[in-house]
Amino acid sequence: xxxxxxxxxxxxxxxxxxxxxxxxxxxxxxxxxxxxxxxxxxxxxxxxxxxxxxxxxxxxxxxxxxxxxxxxxxxxxxxxxxxxxxxxxxxxxxxxxxxxxxxxxxxxxxxxxxxxxxxxxxxxxxxxxxxxxxxxxxxxxxxxxxxxxxxxxxxxxxxxxxxxxxxxxxxxxxxxxxxxxxxxxxxxxxxxxxxxxxxxxxxxxxxxxxxxxxxxxxxxxxxxxxxxxxxxxxxxxxxxxxxxxxxxxxxxxxxxxxxxxxxxxxxxxxxxxxxxxxxxxxxxxxxxxxxxxxxxxxxxxxxxxxxxxxxxxxxxxxxxxxxxxxxxxxxxxxxxxxxxx
Amino acid sequence: xxxxxxxxxxxxxxxxxxxxxxxxxxxxxxxxxxxxxxxxxxxxxxxxxxxxxxxxxxxxxxxxxxxxxxxxxxxxxxxxxxxxxxxxxxxxxxxxxxxxxxxxxxxxxxxxxxxxxxxxxxxxxxxxxxxxxxxxxxxxxxxxxxxxxxxxxxxxxxxxxxxxxxxxxxxxxxxxxxxxxxxxxxxxxxxxxxxxxxxxxxxxxxxxxxxxxxxxxxxxxxxxxxxxxxxxxxxxxxxxxxxxxxxxxxxxxxxxxxxxxxxxxxxxxxxxxxxxxxxxxxxxxxxxxxxxxxxxxxxxxxxxxx
Numbered sequence: 001x002x003x004x005x006x007x008x009x010x011x012x013x014x015x016x017x018x019x020x021x022x023x024x025x026x027x028x029x030x031x032x033x034x035x036x037x038x039x040x041x042x043x044x045x046x047x048x049x050x051x052x053x054x055x056x057x058x059x060x061x062x063x064x065x066x067x068x069x070x071x072x073x074x075x076x077x078x079x080x081x082x083x084x085x086x087x088x089x090x091x092x093x094x095x096x097x098x099x100x101x102x103x104x105x106x107x108x109x110x111x112x113x114x115x116x117x118x119x120x121x122x123x124x125x126x127x128x129x130x131x132x133x134x135x136x137x138x139x140x141x142x143x144x145x146x147x148x149x150x151x152x153x154x155x156x157x158x159x160x161x162x163x164x165x166x167x168x169x170x171x172x173x174x175x176x177x178x179x180x181x182x183x184x185x186x187x188x189x190x191x192x193x194x195x196x197x198x199x200x201x202x203x204x205x206x207x208x209x210x211x212x213x214x215x216x217x218x219x220x221x222x223x224x225x226x227x228x229x230x231x232x233x234x235x236x237x238x239x240x241x242x243x244x245x246x247x248x249x250x251x252x253x254x255x256x257x258x259x260x261x262x263x264x265x266x267x268x269x270x271x272x273x274x275x276x277x278x279x280x281x282x283x284x285x286x287x288x289x290x291x292x293x294x295x296x297x298x299x300x301x302x303x304x305x306x307x308x309x310x311x312x313x314x315x316x317x318x319x320x321x322x323x324x325x326x327x328x329x330x331x332x333x334x335x336x337x338x339x340x341x
Numbered sequence: 342x343x344x345x346x347x348x349x350x351x352x353x354x355x356x357x358x359x360x361x362x363x364x365x366x367x368x369x370x371x372x373x374x375x376x377x378x379x380x381x382x383x384x385x386x387x388x389x390x391x392x393x394x395x396x397x398x399x400x401x402x403x404x405x406x407x408x409x410x411x412x413x414x415x416x417x418x419x420x421x422x423x424x425x426x427x428x429x430x431x432x433x434x435x436x437x438x439x440x441x442x443x444x445x446x447x448x449x450x451x452x453x454x455x456x457x458x459x460x461x462x463x464x465x466x467x468x469x470x471x472x473x474x475x476x477x478x479x480x481x482x483x484x485x486x487x488x489x490x491x492x493x494x495x496x497x498x499x500x501x502x503x504x505x506x507x508x509x510x511x512x513x514x515x516x517x518x519x520x521x522x523x524x525x526x527x528x529x530x531x532x533x534x535x536x537x538x539x540x541x542x543x544x545x546x547x548x549x550x551x552x553x554x555x556x557x558x559x560x561x562x563x564x565x566x567x568x569x570x571x572x573x574x575x576x577x578x579x580x581x582x583x584x585x586x587x588x589x590x591x592x593x594x595x596x597x598x599x600x601x602x603x604x605x606x607x608x609x610x611x612x613x614x615x616x617x618x619x620x621x622x623x624x625x626x627x628x629x630x631x632x633x634x635x636x637x638x639x640x641x642x643x644x645x646x647x
Contacts, residue, residue: 066449068456113628117635120376120448124587125631131580132624139617253576257456264453298464305457308450309442 018273019185026178030171038287040170041242046283047177048238051184053263053275055231060260061268061275062192063224064204066123069130071256073103073229075137077236078246079144082153092156092167099237100230106133107229114225115218118207130256137248149247153240167241177238184231192272200224258282261304267316274316281315345613347492352609353602354502358564360601361505362578363585364512365556371592372529372549375443375451379436380557381579382462383429387558388477388565388574389470391425395478415480426558432462433554437547459575466572474571477562484566501563508559509598516594525549529592584623588630590640599638600630 025032029043052074059065080102081095088094110129117125137144144150158165158176167173191197199220202210211217240246249255266278282300289296311318366380377383393399395417400406409417436458443450483500486493516522528535528545536542568574585604589596604623611622630637 066452068452113632117631120452120591121587121631121635123449123452124376124583125627127580128584128587128624128627132621135621135624139621253580257460260453261457295464295468298461298468301457301460301464305439305454305461308454308457309439312446312450 014186014190016189019182019189022185022273022276023182026181029178030174040174042283042287043174044170044177044238044242046279047174047181048235048242049259049262049279049283050276051177051181051238052232052235053259053266053268053279054184054188054272055228055235056259057263057268057272057275058188058192058200058231059224059228060263061270061272062197062204063200063221065221065225066260067126067130067225067228067256068123068253068260069126069128069133069256070228070232070259071251071253072130072133073107073232074236074239074255075246075248075251076106076133077103077233078240078243078250079137079150079236080233081237081240082150082246083143085154085156086150086152090154090156092158095156095240096234096237099233099240101233103233103236104226104230107232108222108226111222111225111229115221127253127256130251131253134248134251134253137251144246144248147248149245149249150240151245153244153246155241155244173238173241177242180234180238184234188231189272196220196223261300264312265304265307265314267314267318267320269317270313270320271316274314277315277319345610347494348609348613349606350494350609351498351612352606354498354605355609356602356605357502357505357509358560358567359581359585359605360598361501361508361563362557362560362582363589363597363601364505364509365553365560366582367586367589367592367594367597368512368516368556369550369553370586371594372525373546374448374529374592375440375455376448376583377436377553378452378455378579378583379458379462379575380455380553380582381575381577382459383433383436383554383557383575384561384564384578385466385570385572385575386432386462387425387429387555387561388570389425389466389561390428390558391421391562391565392470392475392477392570394421394424413480414478418477418480421477422559422562425562426555429558429561430551430555433557434547434551436554437550440550441543459579463572463575466575470572472572474569476570477566479566497566501567504563505560508556512556513594581623584627586637588627588637590634590637592641593637593639596637596639 026047030040033040033043052070056067056070059067059070077099081099084091084095084098088098110126113129114122114125138146140146155167155173158167158172165172165176167176192200199210199215202213202215203217203220207217236246236250239250262278262282263275264278265281266276267274268278285300285303286296289299293299307314313320362384365383366377369375369377369380395414397406397409400409436455439458440451440454443454479497483497485496487496488494516526524535524540524545528540528542528549532542535545564578565574568578581604585600586597588604589598589600604626607622607626608619612619634640
């Protein structure tokens with residue numbers, strides 16, 4: 001089995017082939033989706049979950065810290081965006097900032113508590129904290145609307161200097177989400193391949209050794225937890241815009257488990273881009289299997305179990321295995337493709 | 342001033358019920374170092390199997406079903422109490438077979454696999470038994486109420502609490518006083534040595550998992566009349582079970598029992614003042630305990646921390 005650490009360190013380019021592929025696919029998505037009989041809104045959902053999953057994988061795949069309560073920060077982002085629109089001002093940038101900051105503050109507080117824990121205790125505490133946030137969202141009726149959720153969240157227009165673009169249309173919102181997604185992907189890639197990213201991987205491989213080498217391990221664990229919570233908050237604000245509402249639902253253990261499943265099925269343990277595959281696979285499975293059978297989640301669950309048992313390196317690992325077994329081709333074009341994984 | 346006594350009594354009985362739920366969980370964690378997130382699903386399965394046994398299931402409508410339903414409800418309940426856990430135990434063994442590829446890997450894989458299993462079982466329950474809320478038909482003898490000190494208490498609650506005391510004592514005696522129990526505990530500490538002494542570790546693990554799953558199923562049959570039976574009851578129940586294990590210290594038998602009583606008391610007393618926030622008290626208890634003792638009340642260092 002390969003792991004992230006088997007992939008040789010290389011100078012991180014700003015733009016790599018997978019990024020170009022991702023950007024091209026995103027550009028084409030509004031045409032691709034109807035062509036295969038799917039609907040535009042799905043594109044927004046996928047873009048949101050990719051942002052969430054990429055941020056989550058910095059914690060899960062790169063640092064080896066297993067959070068089972070990350071839906072909480074997605075939810076906090078969504079609520080913060082909605083509350084900002086309702087109570088302060090109808091502003092896109094203000095709402096995004098509020099969402100990222102709120103999720104970041106929550107993540108920083110929880111991260112401070114978690115960062116001295118290891119292994120299973122870490123995972124268990126993330127469940128505990130995730131449940132607390134979920135519970136608060138359900139019970140603080142006056143702020144969050146309880147089980148009914150926060151309704152009527154507007155989609156404020158995008159203003160850049162003199163330009164103003166309405167995001168009321170799903171197509172416009174999709175492109176906005178796609179631009180944010182590309183930003184997250186490029187910056188995340190740079191970060192993962194920076195010295196900071198190397199320390200994260202060292203922590204995953206052997207936390208004790210990383211500490212003895214001289215790194216203040218808990219600071220790194222805290223920083224990456226906070227960062228992944230902020231990205232979850234960003235995804236949450238987009239979710240609030242997409243649904244024009246925010247529900248406690250995304251904060252439940254079930255939904256927090258979903259992102260773990262997506263990242264693992266995609267191959268987040270071995271690849272930066274794995275989560276992208278995992279998210280796409282999940283939504284395609286939901287819509288294609290869901291069209292065939294009411295019990296699609298049963299089949300998805302079985303696929304997931306089989307993956308954990310037989311192929312924990314996920315889709316990305318399987319692609320990587322295929323590309324390595326293939327004899328090297330003389331053309332240069334295939335070389336960056338392996339770099340993708 | 343609220344009279345706290347009934348709330349404390351309620352809290353203690355609730356704690357005993359939690360202890361019964363956590364019992365199989367702690368056994369599996371202690372012996373196999375697998376955090377079984379599907380524990381709640383096995384709990385639900387035990388209860389659903391019992392539902393089928395008591396109600397006649399697929400035979401209701403056939404002559405056999407008619408004969409079955411003519412049996413006294415007490416007898417059918419006792420049979421359900423045996424068959425439900427036994428079938429849940431078999432499902433647990435099936436799960437253990439699925440878990441085998443994850444042994445020797447980080448404990449995350451066991452956690453992930455059982456999470457997937459929980460999802461699958463919940464969907465299966467929806468498929469087989471439907472999505473609506475159902476309930477077990479209880480025999481009259483244990484399904485009534487009595488007055489104590491001017492307060493009304495449900496007989497069934499006390500029956501269930503007494504039942505869990507008996508079950509906890511039986512499991513403890515089994516682990517401490519029988520040779521199989523000794524081997525199981527040895528397997529938890531030093532699996533290599535147990536294998537070297539000629540015990541079949543694979544079979545031992547299968548049995549422990551089956552036994553733990555049967556305990557989960559037993560808890561399901563006993564508990565569900567109080568909590569109601571719906572497809573996601575497993576997820577609702579696995580969370581307290583699992584907080585209790587962590588508060589008590591992963592792998593510690595008495596830690597789990599003490600933590601269960603503490604959680605029950607905390608919920609009972611919070612319930613006296615702010616019923617809607619009772620659930621919150623167990624999370625706060627978790628944070629308070631882990632803030633001071635990072636391995637829980639009676640926890641020791643284990644491989645799960647790596």
